[in-house]
Amino acid sequence: MTLIEKARRGKITSEMRGVAKKEQVSLEFLRDNISKGRIVIPKNRYRKIKHICGIGKGLSTKINANIGTSPQKANIKNELKKVKEALKAGADTIMDLSCGGNIPRIRQAILKESAVPLGTVPIYEAIVEGIKKHKELRKIDKEIFFDVIERQAEDGVDFMTIHAGVTRKAISKLRRQGRVTGIVSRGGAFIVEWMMGQKKENPFYTEFDRLLEIARRYDITLSLGDGLRPGSISDATDAAQVQELITLGELAVRARKKGVQVIIEGPGHLPLDHIEANVKLEKKVCKGAPFYVLGPLVTDIAPGHDHLVSAIGGTLAAFHGADFLCFVTPAEHLRLPDLSDIREGVIASRIAAHAADIAKGLKRALRLDREMSTCRYRRDWKGQMRLAIDPQKVKAMRSGEKDVDICTMCGPYCSMKRMEKIFGK
Numbered sequence: 001m002t003l004i005e006k007a008r009r010g011k012i013t014s015e016m017r018g019v020a021k022k023e024q025v026s027l028e029f030l031r032d033n034i035s036k037g038r039i040v041i042p043k044n045r046y047r048k049i050k051h052i053c054g055i056g057k058g059l060s061t062k063i064n065a066n067i068g069t070s071p072q073k074a075n076i077k078n079e080l081k082k083v084k085e086a087l088k089a090g091a092d093t094i095m096d097l098s099c100g101g102n103i104p105r106i107r108q109a110i111l112k113e114s115a116v117p118l119g120t121v122p123i124y125e126a127i128v129e130g131i132k133k134h135k136e137l138r139k140i141d142k143e144i145f146f147d148v149i150e151r152q153a154e155d156g157v158d159f160m161t162i163h164a165g166v167t168r169k170a171i172s173k174l175r176r177q178g179r180v181t182g183i184v185s186r187g188g189a190f191i192v193e194w195m196m197g198q199k200k201e202n203p204f205y206t207e208f209d210r211l212l213e214i215a216r217r218y219d220i221t222l223s224l225g226d227g228l229r230p231g232s233i234s235d236a237t238d239a240a241q242v243q244e245l246i247t248l249g250e251l252a253v254r255a256r257k258k259g260v261q262v263i264i265e266g267p268g269h270l271p272l273d274h275i276e277a278n279v280k281l282e283k284k285v286c287k288g289a290p291f292y293v294l295g296p297l298v299t300d301i302a303p304g305h306d307h308l309v310s311a312i313g314g315t316l317a318a319f320h321g322a323d324f325l326c327f328v329t330p331a332e333h334l335r336l337p338d339l340s341d342i343r344e345g346v347i348a349s350r351i352a353a354h355a356a357d358i359a360k361g362l363k364r365a366l367r368l369d370r371e372m373s374t375c376r377y378r379r380d381w382k383g384q385m386r387l388a389i390d391p392q393k394v395k396a397m398r399s400g401e402k403d404v405d406i407c408t409m410c411g412p413y414c415s416m417k418r419m420e421k422i423f424g425k
């Protein structure tokens with residue numbers, strides 16, 4: 001039985017207990033929403049995860065950090081350092097997007113290192129392996145796609161991005177309407193090139209039941225990818241993107257019926273005024289499935305600062321109901337992120353997630369802010385470090401400060417200290 005099937009039969013698992021305790025929600029609330037597909041707990045049945053997490057309705061907003069090699073930079077040790085950095089900064093999940101070097105070895109090493117759920121995009125490895133074997137992308141035998149999924153499942157991957165909604169119908173819509181940035185999803189671009197070359201429908205769509213069989217066997221959560229997500233503000237919320245979402249909604253229903261947990265992936269680049277509609281549409285069309293947004297990036301003109309651009313979009317998306325934010329680093333659109341980029345990206349996303357959780361009224365989030373304010377009023381720097389999203393930065397900034405009871409911002413005119421004298425602690 002898979003987790004969703006257990007939930008439907010009223011069973012409470014150790015994973016459910018762990019998540020309910022962490023989130024301070026009742027077991028019945030959690031079980032009921034897992035059974036309806038509104039909450040997922042990504043975990044391969046054969047993997048042990050130290051820090052599991054629940055994603056979805058009524059839970060705190062989760063954030064994912066992407067790591068992984070490229071053909072130009074493929075060093076396992078470096079990827080393991082990235083895992084450590086992402087975990088230290090507070091990532092809830094990690095995705096290995098490696099497409100260079102020995103991909104299976106890199107994944108297996110990351111799986112050992114990662115104390116949180118691990119996701120992948122299997123088509124990356126399939127394409128790299130397929131091109132080696134068949135020379136050209138368009139000639140790859142689709143069996144390789146399914147073989148790689150099976151192998152990654154055996155390794156213990158907890159959730160997988162599969163671009164099953166990129167259909168010929170959606171591509172023809174994209175062609176007719178035109179786009180500034182075409183297809184920016186790497187997986188989406190791969191599958192479209194394969195479909196065009198073979199003149200066939202997307203095999204993940206036509207053989208979706210086969211995919212579900214594998215996912216069911218390992219209890220893998222499917223993250224239905226948005227291969228046609230907009231890659232620029234000009235392309236936001238167009239017909240191709242919406243067509244793909246409608247297909248993903250149909251596939252999500254089929255997955256749940258087969259006992260497979262599903263997340264839906266979303267944009268991408270969106271102006272602020274499109275965000276609420278995108279979240280509401282996903283929730284309606286996909287019957288409340290957790291929404292995993294890649295950003296959203298609310299402007300195209302801030303390369304080098306896209307972690308901030310995406311934190312603005314992520315805050316609004318999470319406030320309106322998105323459940324899971326994929327981080328964006330300052331290196332986005334420019335190069336492979338390094339350790340410092342990973343850290344910056346995780347912190348920016350965590351700020352976005354927490355800001356949304358406060359506005360959604362999550363008790364734990366509100367309590368943390370109240371405690372921080374109390375420490376601030378008392379000039380309790382240790383307390384502020386303990387509660388801060390980024391204690392490392394607080395510590396570094398305070399390290400040069402000599403006076404323990406005030407800071408160099410206002411010095412003797414410290415309003416907190418003066419008010420404490422009048423109003424007390």
Ligand code: SF4
Binds near residue numbers: 410414417
């Ligand atoms: S000196 Fe100013 S900025 Fe620093 S703690 Fe006091 S009120 Fe806050």
